[in-house]
Amino acid sequence: MLAQQDSMAFRKCVQVLLRSSLAPGSTRTHPRFLHTVPRLCSQSQTDGSSGSKVLVHFVNQSGVKSSVFVTEGETLLDVVIKKNLDISGFGACEGTLACSTCHLIFEESVYDKLEPVVDEEVDMLDLAYGLTKTSRLGCQVTVERWMDGMTVHVPQGIKDQRGKQEAVSNK
Amino acid sequence: MSLTVFTQTAQHERFSFHGNVNVGKDVTIDELRQAYHAVVLSYGAEGNRSMGIPGEDLPGVFSAKDFVGWYNGLPCNKELHPDLSCETAVILGQGNVALDVARILLAPVEMLKETDITQNSLEALANSKVRRVLIVGRRGPLQIACTIKELREMVNLPKVRADMLPADFKGIAEVLKDLPRPRKRLTELMMKAVKEGGDDKAEKCWGLRFFRSPVEVLAGADGKRATGIRLALNKLEGSGESARAEVTGQTEDVDCGLIISSIGYKSIPIDPAVPFDPRRAIVPNEMGRVQDTAGLYCSGWVKRGPTGVIATTMNDSFDTARVLIQDMEDGKLDLSVNKPGAKAITALLQTRGVRTVLFSQWEKINAEEEKRGRSLGKPREKLLDVDEMLKIAWS
Numbered sequence: 001m002l003a004q005q006d007s008m009a010f011r012k013c014v015q016v017l018l019r020s021s022l023a024p025g026s027t028r029t030h031p032r033f034l035h036t037v038p039r040l041c042s043q044s045q046t047d048g049s050s051g052s053k054v055l056v057h058f059v060n061q062s063g064v065k066s067s068v069f070v071t072e073g074e075t076l077l078d079v080v081i082k083k084n085l086d087i088s089g090f091g092a093c094e095g096t097l098a099c100s101t102c103h104l105i106f107e108e109s110v111y112d113k114l115e116p117v118v119d120e121e122v123d124m125l126d127l128a129y130g131l132t133k134t135s136r137l138g139c140q141v142t143v144e145r146w147m148d149g150m151t152v153h154v155p156q157g158i159k160d161q162r163g164k165q166e167a168v169s170n171k
Numbered sequence: 172m173s174l175t176v177f178t179q180t181a182q183h184e185r186f187s188f189h190g191n192v193n194v195g196k197d198v199t200i201d202e203l204r205q206a207y208h209a210v211v212l213s214y215g216a217e218g219n220r221s222m223g224i225p226g227e228d229l230p231g232v233f234s235a236k237d238f239v240g241w242y243n244g245l246p247c248n249k250e251l252h253p254d255l256s257c258e259t260a261v262i263l264g265q266g267n268v269a270l271d272v273a274r275i276l277l278a279p280v281e282m283l284k285e286t287d288i289t290q291n292s293l294e295a296l297a298n299s300k301v302r303r304v305l306i307v308g309r310r311g312p313l314q315i316a317c318t319i320k321e322l323r324e325m326v327n328l329p330k331v332r333a334d335m336l337p338a339d340f341k342g343i344a345e346v347l348k349d350l351p352r353p354r355k356r357l358t359e360l361m362m363k364a365v366k367e368g369g370d371d372k373a374e375k376c377w378g379l380r381f382f383r384s385p386v387e388v389l390a391g392a393d394g395k396r397a398t399g400i401r402l403a404l405n406k407l408e409g410s411g412e413s414a415r416a417e418v419t420g421q422t423e424d425v426d427c428g429l430i431i432s433s434i435g436y437k438s439i440p441i442d443p444a445v446p447f448d449p450r451r452a453i454v455p456n457e458m459g460r461v462q463d464t465a466g467l468y469c470s471g472w473v474k475r476g477p478t479g480v481i482a483t484t485m486n487d488s489f490d491t492a493r494v495l496i497q498d499m500e501d502g503k504l505d506l507s508v509n510k511p512g513a514k515a516i517t518a519l520l521q522t523r524g525v526r527t528v529l530f531s532q533w534e535k536i537n538a539e540e541e542k543r544g545r546s547l548g549k550p551r552e553k554l555l556d557v558d559e560m561l562k563i564a565w566s
Contacts, residue, residue, distance in 0.1 A: 081174055081175065081176065081179070082174070084179065088489055089176055089485045089486075089489070090176055091175065091176055092175075092176060092177075092481050092482075092485060093481065094173065094175050097320075098320075098481070099480065099481035099482060100480075100481075100482045101481060101482055101485060119323065120320070120323070122356070123318070123319045123320040123323060123356075124320065126318070126319060126352060126353035126356060127318060127353065127480055127482060128482065129482060129486065
C-alpha cells in the first residue's frame, strides 16, 4: 500500500508503536502526546456527535480556501481526513509524530495560545518544508472553542525548501 | 480499515490496485506501455549496498535490509534465524535504519511486546544475549545521517546507557551555534548523551563510533563464523556535509558476534527495456521523465536514490505527477490513441495463470492480521506466508 516506502513503513510500523509504549513512562510527555498517539491505526477518540462546532478555514497549497465546522476535541488532522479536504498527502503517518506532512501555519495570535510544543513535535517540524515561526503539526493541535474563525495555511514553496533539506542528508 | 490519506486514494473511483503481479516477469513494461498512456515507476529500493570486504558472507553478518525484514515480517526473511547469543553487535552505518536496528536489539521486551513486531523475532529477542551495540560511521558527529527523532528514541531507551567516546566530539561544541536548527538540535542531543550517559547500573549500552570504516570481518579459529570486525581509522578532510573521510593507515579490531551492515538501500532494474544507471542504481531521468522513453516516468527512491523521509519522497511523487500532467497538457503524451488499460493487462495475466489481488481483497489480509493481533495484545500479527495471504485474499 505505501508504494516505495515499504522498507521505511515497515520500520515505522514497529518504531511508532515503541514510541506509544514508551510515552507513559516518560516524564517529559505532554498529555496530548498520549491522547493523539494511542495506536498506529486509530484516529482521535471523539465521535463527533457531541461538543460545540467551531468554524475553521483551511487554505491549501494552491491558495484554495475550505471553510468547515469542526467538533471541539478533534485534532486538525482528524478534520482534514474526515472532511476529505483537498490537501495533498496530509497525515501520512496517521498522527503518530513520524512525519511532517500535516504541517500547518497558524496566525500569530492563535499560535501563541496553542499548547506548548514538545521535543518530539519539534523533531518532526525540523524536517518540514517551508517551516515558519508559527508552524505546528496538525495532528498535535486539538480544536478548542476559542479557535472559532481561525485560518490555517498549508505551506507552499516546496521546491524552494528542497535544496535546504537535501543538505541535512536525511533518510 | 482506518481512514487515512492512502485509503482515501485507494477508494477513489478512478484508482485500482492489482497485487500479486511481478512486473518484469508476469508482465513487461512494454506491455504496460501499450495498455496505458503513461506508466510511472515507483518501486523504491529493495536491494542493499554491500560493504565489499572480506568475510562479509560469514555467518553472523547481515544486511540491515534483511534484519529489518526479519523483525518486520517480510516473508522472504522469515528464516533468517539471526544468532543473538553474542554480547556485542556492531552496526555499520549511522542512518535512521541503523538506529532502528540498534533500538530493536536493546529495547526491553515489555516495550516490544505491544508492537506489531513478529512473534518469532519477539521470542528470539527475549532470549537475546546482546548487551552492547556499537553504531559505526565513516565520518564525524556533524555528518551523522540519522535524524533527531531516531536518536532521541535511543537516548530515551529505558534500562540502557550511552557509551560514547568524548574524543570523537572534540571541537564540536565550538561550532554548534552556527549550525542550522535541525543539525544543531541533533548535535546537542548527541553531546548530551556524551555528557550524561544515562543509568550507570544499566546492563545494556549503546554507543556511536565515528571516523571508522569496515575493512574486514574476522572469523574465529575455526573460520566458520564472524567473531570480530577490523575497522580502519579515518581522518576528516573539509567540514560540514561535504567533509570526506581519508585513510590514516591505522586500524582497530572490535570483538563482536553480530554484524549488521546498514550502509544504504539500492534500487534494482525492473525490466531490461527500462534504462538503468548501475552506478547510481536509479532509473536515469529528467525531472521524473525516464530518459529516451516517452510515456514512462519515475518517482521516489528509484528516481532520486534511497534517501529522504516521508515528506521528501511524497513531495517528489507530487513533482512527477505535475510533470506528467504538464506533458498531457503540452501534447507530449499522445492522448489521441485509445488505450485499453487494466482490462488488457488482467486478460494477459489470466492467460499466463497469474491471478491478481484487488484492494478489497488486500483489506481481507489486513483484517486477518489485525484479528490475530488482538488476541495477542498487538495491533496486528503479520502473516509470514504469501500462499496463506493469497488464500485469505481470495476467500
